Amino acid sequence: MIRSLLIALCLPLIAAASVVAEPVKYTFSGVASGRADGSAFSQSSFLVEVLADTDDVVPINLTVSGQDFVIFAVQSQQASFSIDTVxxxxxxxxxxxxxxxxxxxxxxxxxxxTLPPTGQDVFALANGFFASYDLRSSTGLIPDPSPQVPATLEAIESTLGLILFTSLDGPATFQATVVPEPSSLALVGLPALIGVYWGRRRLRNRA
Structure with a gap:
C-alpha cells in the first residue's frame, strides 16, 4: 500500500520536472559612463539584472557576409538597473x-x-567561456577585463528616462543564476522519502 502511494507521488513530480522550465537571473556589472535622461554620468558602478525563463532561450543561426554565427538569445521578462550616480x-x-x-x-x-535580430546591442562582454554557453545554466562570475559598447550607440527607455551607455570604463562581469521551480526542489527530497520507507520496512521485517 505504502509502496504504491510512493510511486503515485513520485510520478507526477518527475513528469512535472521534465516539462517545467526554470527562472533564471542574468547579472551584468561593471563601471560605465554615459547619459541618463540627458544628464551625463562618468565612471559609475552599474548593475543590470535580467529575469527570464530557460524555456524561452532560442537559437539564432545568422549569416553575415558569408560568415555563420551561432547565437542564443532569451527575451527579458523584467530588466532592472542601478547606476551609482544616477x-x-x-x-x-x-x-x-x-x-x-x-x-x-x-x-x-x-x-x-527573432531572425534577423531586432534592436541594438547595449553592451557586450568577451570571454572564451561563452563559446560553449547557451544561457540555460548557472555560471560563476565570468569576467571581461576590457568590455565594449557597440560602435553605433542607441539610448534605451527606462523609468528614469533614456539611458545611454557610451563606454565601459573597466572590467565587467556576467553571471547567470538558475532558480529551480518547486517541482524540481521536490525531487531532491524524494530519495530521503524513499529511504525512510525502506528503512522502516527493514526494521519491521527484522522484528
Whole structure:
C-alpha cells in the first residue's frame, strides 16, 4: 500500500520536472559612463539584472557576409538597473540577453530574439567561456577585463528616462543564476522519502 502511494507521488513530480522550465537571473556589472535622461554620468558602478525563463532561450543561426554565427538569445521578462550616480530603475522597452558562441561574447540588447535580430546591442562582454554557453545554466562570475559598447550607440527607455551607455570604463562581469521551480526542489527530497520507507520496512521485517 505504502509502496504504491510512493510511486503515485513520485510520478507526477518527475513528469512535472521534465516539462517545467526554470527562472533564471542574468547579472551584468561593471563601471560605465554615459547619459541618463540627458544628464551625463562618468565612471559609475552599474548593475543590470535580467529575469527570464530557460524555456524561452532560442537559437539564432545568422549569416553575415558569408560568415555563420551561432547565437542564443532569451527575451527579458523584467530588466532592472542601478547606476551609482544616477539611481535605480526599470527598462521599459523590449530587451534580451544573448551569447554569440562564434565570437565568444555575451551581452544585453534591445529588441526581441527573432531572425534577423531586432534592436541594438547595449553592451557586450568577451570571454572564451561563452563559446560553449547557451544561457540555460548557472555560471560563476565570468569576467571581461576590457568590455565594449557597440560602435553605433542607441539610448534605451527606462523609468528614469533614456539611458545611454557610451563606454565601459573597466572590467565587467556576467553571471547567470538558475532558480529551480518547486517541482524540481521536490525531487531532491524524494530519495530521503524513499529511504525512510525502506528503512522502516527493514526494521519491521527484522522484528
Amino acid at each position: 539611481g535605480s530603475g526599470m527598462f521599459t522597452t523590449d530587451t534580451l540577453v544573448f551569447v554569440n558562441q562564434t565570437v565568444g561574447t555575451a551581452g544585453f540588447s534591445q529588441g526581441t530574439p
